Amino acid sequence: MSGHVLAIDQGTTSTRAIVFDSGHAPVAVAQQEFAQHYPRSGWVEHEPDDIWRGVLSTCRSALGKAGLDPADLAAIGIANQRETVLIWNRETGRPVHRAIVWQDRRTADMCAALKRAGHEDRVTARTGLLLDPYFSATKVAWLLDNVNGARAAAEAGQLAFGTVDTFLLWRLTGGRVHATDATNASRTLLYDIHAGDWSAEMLDLFRVPAALLPEVKDSADDFGSTDPAVFGASVPVAGIAGDQQAATVGQACFAPGMVKSTYGTGCFAVLNTGPTAVRSRNRLLTTIAYRLDGKTTYALEGAIFVAGAAVQWLRDGLGLIDDAAQSGELADRADPHQDVYLVPAFVGLGAPHWDSDCRGALFGLTRGTGPAEIARAALESVCYQTRDLLDAMHGDMGDDRRTVLRVDGGMVASDWTMQRLADILDSEVDRPTVLETTALGAAYLAGLRRGVYPDPAEFSRSWVLERRFAPAMPAAERTRKYAGWADAVRRTLSAARP
Secondary structure: OOOEEEEEEEOOOEEEEEEEOOOOOEEEEEEEEOOOEOOOOOOOEEOHHHHHHHHHHHHHHHHHHHOOOHHHEEEEEEEEOOOOEEEEEOOOOOEOOOEEOOOOOOOHHHHHHHHHOOOHHHHHHHHOOOOOOOOOHHHHHHHHHHOOOHHHHHHOOOEEEEOHHHHHHHHHOOOOOOEEEHHHHOOOOOEEOOOOEEOHHHHHHHOOOHHHOOEEEOOEOOOOEOOHHHHOOOOEEEEEEEHHHHHHHHOOOOOOOOEEEEEOOOEEEEEEEEOOOOOOOOOOEEEEEEEEOOEEEEEEEEEEOOOHHHHHHHHHHOOOOOOHHHHHHHHOOOOOOOOOEEEOOEOEEOOOOOEOOOOOEEEOOOOOOOHHHHHHHHHHHHHHHHHHHHHHHHHHHOOOOOOOEEEEOHHHHOHHHHHHHHHHHOOOEEEEOOOOHHHHHHHHHHHHHHOOOOOHHHHHHOOOEEEEEOOOOOHHHHHHHHHHHHHHHHHHHHHHOO
16 A cells, blocks of 8 residues: 545536545546536436446546556545435435436425425524525435335335435445545535534425435545445545535645635635534525544535636637636736626525525626626626625624635636735735645545544645735725625615515
8 A cells, every 4th residue: 555545526517536645746637527417497417327437437547647556545535516416226226316416406496485484594503504405405305206206215215315425435335335424414404513413303394214314424534445346456435525625624724714715617615613613694604614533623604606607608608718718818908997797696696695586797888898898897706706705704703804815726727816806805815736625635534544644733734835816906996896896786686686
């Protein structure tokens, strides 16, 4: 056994496998996209076997590039798209339906009915979450009610439920292990984040049989070993975390008050609150950041539904750019005297608004508005939304100090965007040398459990800054621009109301 760890980063649109060495540096990577299925408006599904084949292919490819045999690995770690739901037959291992993806909105009416019945307060008190189709429980209920025979089979103990990590673990171990970690469990609406166990009250509310549920383990734990038939050797699986929690670990945000923000298709900001589960007054989520040695560390989380997707819209929807990397160059040419705002509510607005009905809008258009101004508005919308999240977090914590924000994800490669982010936040933005922080977090958790990686304090000292962006925008300009954004959001939300 070497000190190498294989990280599986199973995302919403692609799967990556990255091999990290004993110094937790990436040495080989493989990536593969997979199909998205949209059977109806607002419905999003994945084919489970597409995910599985992508995991096998990328893992084998990354190992080949690294010149390693599976037997050389110290461990495997898994980071996964969260809230996505799968149910499969325990005997055959076959899913009863396609995976229902976290973006899916088919259970909006179910959530609305539960809200009208007055259940949201107790749901939030137990789970830290809101009643929204984003989370897993109503998806599970939908499958049990809409797949022929599923509810009866679930009640008879014939079916298994899991988020993507649980499904992959089941397949990797040849069906021997049905487990998840505390971070993924905390995203289901079924887990009591304070008691650290599945909630009988929530299972009853959402009509989910307990027989479906996996065992909940620490984020760095013994999750069994791969079946030799999978890779040709038995490799311990020793770390699992939802993708945003894995990125929090990969960014070494182990101290209370530290914040990371990941900019992918959407944006997810996570603030470490330590051993205290802070109840948000600003409609943020209270969640589990990680659980190590039986000790839970909590976090506040805010989700932006559209971040990198706004750049994709510039490219694919409007044809203003040929490549995402051109967005910052185009934005830099915008007329500084025009205040154009894009509210990118293409699928509604996330935290702190949580309005799934509103849709996107452009404000401040003039005869002189062109591609550069629209590109700048798209990039600035991500910065404004991040400020909304951080302001809400600081309000919940009773602390208005500006902390350094650690960033990762595809958008952070744009220097223009990161500088504008620092300007709008009026705080420093740190971009690390290793941008694959989600995979790094999964690898670290597995390596920590297997004794090949150091404790969190030493791992934190290994975090390396690539560039720090300091605010340079005059305060009056920052105030004026953010006030314009707030007005644009108010108008967008008002237009969505009857």
